[in-house]
Amino acid sequence: MRLGGRLTAAIEVLEDVEARRRPVADALKDWGLSHRFAGSGDRAAIGNIVYDALRKKRSYGFRMGDDGAQALGFAAVIDGLAMAPQELAAALAGDRFAPELPNAGQLERFGAADLSAAPDAVAADLPDWLAGKLQASLGEDWVAEAAALAARPPLDLRVNTLKSGRDKVLKALAPFGAAPADLAPDGIRIAAIEGAGRHPNVQVEAGFQKGWFEVQDEGSQLAARLAAPMPGEQVLDLCAGAGGKALALSAAMENTGQIHAADADRQRLAPIHDRLKRAGCRNVQVRDPRDDMAGLFGAMDLVLVDAPCTGSGTWRRRPDAKWRLSEAALQKRMEEQDDVLDRAARFVRPGGRLAYVTCSLVAEENADRIAAFLARHGDKGFAVADAGARWNALLPQAEGRCRIGALAGGSVITMTPKLTGTDGFFFAALERAG
Incomplete structure (x- = not known):
C-alpha cells in the first residue's frame, strides 16, 4: 500500500473508534481481518497513524482547527513522518486511494499554531474533566508531564535472571538496537519507533522462547x-x-x-x-x-x-x-x-x-x-x-x-x-x- 491508502485506512479506523467508542486494538484488528491484502508493514504504518492521532487528539485538533478523523489523520502523518505539507501533497499525488487534501489554510494553520496559546487541557492532550485531577496530582509542571503521556513509548524488557544475564540478552537482541535500561538493573530498552517504523516482535525470538526475558515496562x-x-x-x-x-x-x-x-x-x-x-x-x-x-x-x-x-x-x-x-x-x-x-x-x-x-x-x-x-x-x-x-x-x-x-x-x-x-x-x- 502507498501512503494514501494507509492514510485512508487510518481515517476509517479513527471513525470506527469514535463512532463505536471501542478499543483501538479491536478496531485495527477488525480492519486487518476485512483487508487481508494489507501486509504487516501496512498494518504497522496504519497503526502508527491511528495511535499518534489518538495520543495528540486535542492538540492536533487545535492546530488543524478541526478534530474530525480526517483532520487528525493528516496531522498524524505530517507530524509523525515529519513531512512538510508540500511533501505530503507530492506523496499523495496520483494516488487514487488517497483522501482529499485539507485546504491550504488548514495546513498553514497546522504548521503555525502555537500550543502555548491553547488551553492547558488541549496542550496536555486531555479531556477537560481530567485536567484538574492531573494538575492536583502532578503540580505546576503538570501540562508538560501530561504531554509526555502523548509520546510514542519504548519497548521495555526484563531479563529473567533465573535463566540468563543482561549482557547475554543484549547480545541476542543487538540487531534491534537493544540497550541497557536507564534505571532498572535487569531492564533492556528498545527505543520508541520513529516515522513509519515498528517495534520488533521479540516474542518470536529464541531468547524469549527460552525464557531469557519478558516484556515489562521499566x-x-x-x-x-x-x-x-x-x-x-x-x-x-x-x-x-x-x-x-x-x-x-x-x-x-x-x-x-x-x-x-x-x-x-x-x-x-x-x-x-x-x-x-x-x-x-x-x-x-x-x-x-x-x-x-x-x-x-x-x-x-x-x-x-x-x-x-x-x-x-x-x-x-x-x-x-x-x-x-x-x-x-x-x-x-x-x-x-x-x-x-x-x-x-x-x-x-x-x-x-x-x-x-x-x-x-x-x-x-x-x-x-x-x-x-x-x-x-x-x-x-x-x-x-x-x-x-x-x-x-x-x-x-x-x-x-x-x-x-x-x-x-x-x-x-x-x-x-x-x-x-x-x-x-x-x-x-x-x-x-x-
Missing part, C-alpha cells in the same frame, strides 16, 4: 523491586493478572520461598501458567479464584496489590483509553481499590509489609486511597513506610527521578514518562507493627 520492574521481596519469604500477589510482577518477584527471590499468585478474574490469570513454565519459576503457586485462601490470613511477609485502576499512566500505549474514561469509571475503580486493600490487609502478618501499586497518575486512586485505608484500619498497626528513601537506596544514581510525596509520616512515590522515562506508576509501602 516502571513495572522498578515497582516490583521497591516491594523488596526477599529470598525465602512468603508472598501474595493478590492481583497477579497475567503474572508480570509475579515473575519479577520470583527472580528477585531466587526461586526460593513461595509466591501465591491470585486474581479475581480467571481469564486474566490464564496466561500465567505458560509464562511461569517458560521462565522456570518454581516458587509460584497459582491460586484459582475459587480457592479458599483463609489459611494464608496473617501469614504473609509481603502482600503485593497491583490494583485495578484507570491506567492513566499507560496512555502512551493505550491512548484511546483516556477518551473513553469517565468520572463514573474512576469512581468504580476507587471502590475496587478500597476493596482490594481491605482484602489484602487480612493476609499481612504482624511485622509484614503491604505494597500498593497502580499504573495511574490520578491522586484519588493513589495517595488518597492509602489515606482512606489508614482511616479504616487505624487499629491494625499499619504505617506508611518511607518509599522515597527506599528509592534512593535502591537507585542512588536516580535521586530526583521520581516524585516523592509525604504521607502520614512516611512517603510515597510516583514515576512518570517525563521524569522517570517509564510509564506512569504509583508506589506505596505499608508496614504492619509486629
Whole structure:
C-alpha cells in the first residue's frame, strides 16, 4: 500500500473508534481481518497513524482547527513522518486511494499554531474533566508531564535472571538496537519507533522462547523491586493478572520461598501458567479464584496489590483509553481499590509489609486511597513506610527521578514518562507493627 491508502485506512479506523467508542486494538484488528491484502508493514504504518492521532487528539485538533478523523489523520502523518505539507501533497499525488487534501489554510494553520496559546487541557492532550485531577496530582509542571503521556513509548524488557544475564540478552537482541535500561538493573530498552517504523516482535525470538526475558515496562520492574521481596519469604500477589510482577518477584527471590499468585478474574490469570513454565519459576503457586485462601490470613511477609485502576499512566500505549474514561469509571475503580486493600490487609502478618501499586497518575486512586485505608484500619498497626528513601537506596544514581510525596509520616512515590522515562506508576509501602 502507498501512503494514501494507509492514510485512508487510518481515517476509517479513527471513525470506527469514535463512532463505536471501542478499543483501538479491536478496531485495527477488525480492519486487518476485512483487508487481508494489507501486509504487516501496512498494518504497522496504519497503526502508527491511528495511535499518534489518538495520543495528540486535542492538540492536533487545535492546530488543524478541526478534530474530525480526517483532520487528525493528516496531522498524524505530517507530524509523525515529519513531512512538510508540500511533501505530503507530492506523496499523495496520483494516488487514487488517497483522501482529499485539507485546504491550504488548514495546513498553514497546522504548521503555525502555537500550543502555548491553547488551553492547558488541549496542550496536555486531555479531556477537560481530567485536567484538574492531573494538575492536583502532578503540580505546576503538570501540562508538560501530561504531554509526555502523548509520546510514542519504548519497548521495555526484563531479563529473567533465573535463566540468563543482561549482557547475554543484549547480545541476542543487538540487531534491534537493544540497550541497557536507564534505571532498572535487569531492564533492556528498545527505543520508541520513529516515522513509519515498528517495534520488533521479540516474542518470536529464541531468547524469549527460552525464557531469557519478558516484556515489562521499566516502571513495572522498578515497582516490583521497591516491594523488596526477599529470598525465602512468603508472598501474595493478590492481583497477579497475567503474572508480570509475579515473575519479577520470583527472580528477585531466587526461586526460593513461595509466591501465591491470585486474581479475581480467571481469564486474566490464564496466561500465567505458560509464562511461569517458560521462565522456570518454581516458587509460584497459582491460586484459582475459587480457592479458599483463609489459611494464608496473617501469614504473609509481603502482600503485593497491583490494583485495578484507570491506567492513566499507560496512555502512551493505550491512548484511546483516556477518551473513553469517565468520572463514573474512576469512581468504580476507587471502590475496587478500597476493596482490594481491605482484602489484602487480612493476609499481612504482624511485622509484614503491604505494597500498593497502580499504573495511574490520578491522586484519588493513589495517595488518597492509602489515606482512606489508614482511616479504616487505624487499629491494625499499619504505617506508611518511607518509599522515597527506599528509592534512593535502591537507585542512588536516580535521586530526583521520581516524585516523592509525604504521607502520614512516611512517603510515597510516583514515576512518570517525563521524569522517570517509564510509564506512569504509583508506589506505596505499608508496614504492619509486629
